Amino acid sequence: MTEKTLTPLSVTDLDMTLDEPRILDLRLAERLGFSRPRDIRPLIESNAEELRRYGILVCANAPQTSQGGRPTIEYHLNQGQCLLVCMFSRTPIAADVRQEVITVFLACQYGEYGRSNGRRMNPRAPIQAADIVARLRKETDPTARRMLHSGLDRLCREIGTPTPPLDELGRDAPPxxxxxxxxxxxxxxxxxxxxxxxxxxxxxxxxxxxxxxxxxxxxxxxxxxxxxxxxxxxxxxxxxxxxxxxxxxxxxxxxxxxxxxxxxxxxxxxxxxx
Structure with missing residues (x-):
């Protein structure tokens, strides 16, 4: 493991110059323990449609190294996108990194959230929402799916993000x-x-x-x-x-x-x- 892999995410990893706080894909990959951090990019690209449900998928031309090489695209991920990538990565420390993502973004955003809502947000709400999304993709029982989606809707309203439609998160089994x-x-x-x-x-x-x-x-x-x-x-x-x-x-x-x-x-x- 590299030093960056062992170093937890912090607010210094957030890019504050864009539309909202974001983390560079390679930094997230390093923390997740990817042996080749660039392997995170095919993962992002194969799930781009779902990632866009949580906001604009910001990409840019990656800086060229001194050795040159082909141009590549780098991704700057917001909170919801980071959580989904953690979930998709299935690395041994993905759950720990998801918690770090929540902590870092809350540290950055809490003041604004507290002033606009007048109350504290459950810090585990984004993690719980991501878990429900994963369960909905596997669950087929119609009653269970509607109960889960109701809980997801409540969490998404608390987080302040749109609730994905139920029919886009798996499907009911035939009666x-x-x-x-x-x-x-x-x-x-x-x-x-x-x-x-x-x-x-x-x-x-x-x-x-x-x-x-x-x-x-x-x-x-x-x-x-x-x-x-x-x-x-x-x-x-x-x-x-x-x-x-x-x-x-x-x-x-x-x-x-x-x-x-x-x-x-x-x-x-x-x-x-x-």
Missing amino acids: LPDVAAPFFAGLGRLTELGVRWNHARRSDRMAVNLKEAAAHFTTHRIRVVIDTPLRDALKACQAPAFLGIVAVNSTLTGKTVKCWMFGPPDGAAEPIVH
């Missing part, structure tokens, strides 16, 4: 019934073809052996893939209601068969208790 619908449609198609698949003895029950159903689907070229998302969707089904995974005395074979049991379409059946 569970939509995931399960092709499965039940496939069973219906098997019935139309004369294929017996229901092991249940009661007329108001469906007992499906998934391995057997998958083989039927393949044989009859029915495009249904039985995977983890489908299993999760089937467990959440209300119409028909999922009753459990049980050993069934099969009406088809007369033997015990492990099946996924479903009730009537109105979901009125009671769950099976083992």
